[in-house]
Amino acid sequence: MTAAPRTARALARATITREIVAAARARLAAEGPASLSLRAVARDVGMVSSAVYRYVENRDALLTLLIVECYDELGAAVEHADARIADRGDVTARWLAACRAVRGWSVGHPGEFALLYGTPVPGYAAPRDTVDPAIRLVLVLVGIVADAYRDGAVPPLGPTVESGLATLVAGARDVVAARGLIDDAPPELVVRTLMAWTTVLGTVSFELFGHLAGSVDDPEAWFDVVSLRLAADLGIGLGQAVSPG
Amino acid sequence: MTAAPRTARALARATITREIVAAARARLAAEGPASLSLRAVARDVGMVSSAVYRYVENRDALLTLLIVECYDELGAAVEHADARIADRGDVTARWLAACRAVRGWSVGHPGEFALLYGTPVPGYAAPRDTVDPAIRLVLVLVGIVADAYRDGAVPPLGPTVESGLATLVAGARDVVAARGLIDDAPPELVVRTLMAWTTVLGTVSFELFGHLAGSVDDPEAWFDVVSLRLAADLGIGLGQAVSPG
DNA sequence: CTTGCACAAGAGCGGTGCTCTCGAGATGGA
DNA sequence: TCCATCTCGAGAGCACCGCTCTTGTGCAAG
Numbered sequence A, B: 001m002t003a004a005p006r007t008a009r010a011l012a013r014a015t016i017t018r019e020i021v022a023a024a025r026a027r028l029a030a031e032g033p034a035s036l037s038l039r040a041v042a043r044d045v046g047m048v049s050s051a052v053y054r055y056v057e058n059r060d061a062l063l064t065l066l067i068v069e070c071y072d073e074l075g076a077a078v079e080h081a082d083a084r085i086a087d088r089g090d091v092t093a094r095w096l097a098a099c100r101a102v103r104g105w106s107v108g109h110p111g112e113f114a115l116l117y118g119t120p121v122p123g124y125a126a127p128r129d130t131v132d133p134a135i136r137l138v139l140v141l142v143g144i145v146a147d148a149y150r151d152g153a154v155p156p157l158g159p160t161v162e163s164g165l166a167t168l169v170a171g172a173r174d175v176v177a178a179r180g181l182i183d184d185a186p187p188e189l190v191v192r193t194l195m196a197w198t199t200v201l202g203t204v205s206f207e208l209f210g211h212l213a214g215s216v217d218d219p220e221a222w223f224d225v226v227s228l229r230l231a232a233d234l235g236i237g238l239g240q241a242v243s244p245g
Numbered sequence C: 001c002t003t004g005c006a007c008a009a010g011a012g013c014g015g016t017g018c019t020c021t022c023g024a025g026a027t028g029g030a
Numbered sequence D: 001t002c003c004a005t006c007t008c009g010a011g012a013g014c015a016c017c018g019c020t021c022t023t024g025t026g027c028a029a030g
Helices: A008-031 A038-044 A059-086 A091-108 A110-117 A128-150 A170-178 A187-208 A219-234 B008-031 B038-044 B059-086 B091-108 B110-117 B128-150 B170-178 B187-208 B219-234
Strands: none
Touching: A008 A038, A008 A059, A008 A110, A038 A059, A059 A091, A059 A110, A059 A128, A091 A110, A091 A128, A091 A187, A091 A219, A110 A187, A128 A170, A128 A187, A170 A187, A187 A219, A187 B187, A187 B219, A219 B187, B008 B038, B008 B059, B008 B110, B038 B059, B059 B091, B059 B110, B059 B128, B091 B110, B091 B128, B091 B187, B091 B219, B110 B187, B128 B170, B128 B187, B170 B187, B187 B219
């Protein structure tokens, strides 16, 4: 990613690094992040464990590579789901499609989901490199809400009741503004979107971590219900009958 | 917990088991669940590692004991927070107090929170023993909503728009009914409460797992905003100005 | 008093992350 | 072309992990 590999050695190095990350990804998908062992990855690529350290600084660095890769993959999946129907201009459908893409990727990749949104690895602090890929998917959701807001699809927000709401979500507003999605977004809109995103991820997290067992039988239908209600709360929903599933 | 220890041996056994769990709890609080090692707690209680296997079947069993203890502690904290002001009859204040108790305990016990609501331990499936303590805290929230509903504080719910909503949350309704909170709870109420609980936990999870960094500066104030908006969505909120913090 | 049982301790197995050293081979300048 | 340098893979080794098995020992019930 830094410079194009020109020499044969650099080329080989890049290839082997990709091999290692791919093997690690396979084990992550199979066993989850906690039991991902560098030695096992080394065996998979036909190396002795110490040789892997030529390519990856340590286990945390390998996890970081995987985190970036997974965030990008998830972000791309959601972007794709939105882009496919964005021209139809139906913000509710776009919102639902984006949310479904989030759940779809997560259910299909529970190990990766756990790495991204589960318990952080004990001594691990996500480096800067991970934040950009991480917000990519959120920006899709924000973009949908922003489009609806610009087009006047969002009903009047009403007065912001809480004091200091703008400063509370100043960081989120800055991010949105920096990406050129909305200049000077109404704090009310930012708050609603942030809450909705929290609920979307919380619902997926509940499902994958087993906290829905016994309460909800059909997680997919439940997720649709939640997503559509969130859309309604955001002001971009139909506000009328939609059958789940 | 099964039978009262009568003999000296059984008494000693119970005491040492408690010691082990206490030491494990301390390490859990200090380092989080992933790096909790049975050998380390053995050292803490002045034993050799193989000796603790006399008291705890394996590492997963120890984690189960901790899960039950933590769920109970969290549930008790929320119950206490609610009970302290329940006689005032202000459901909004009760809801906020219960939510704050959830966050307060979680922020004060991040390692324990990760054990309860983070990534499940790889090969670990929560046994039956954990579900009763787990729902204890949720029942407090449901009870507040149920009280509000019984007292007529919840405005008319409107027609349930989604088809099959009752069957979707049948499990949750059964739990509520079995506890005698509401007989035949309106599915709409159950759905709203379940969504609100998801958002509460998602907000805490975001905060503790670092997904709020850069978006929200003051997580405590943000949590209050979220909680009060959830109350409003549930129909038990004031629906008017409330300043966070 | 003696038998038996529960217990603590130790050794040991296979696994982990990570470091160090060493030899072989490719790279690239003289 | 030749040689110094540098990279890489392999192996040994350290400290830690979960878990099992065996061995002694002291308490307690019969």
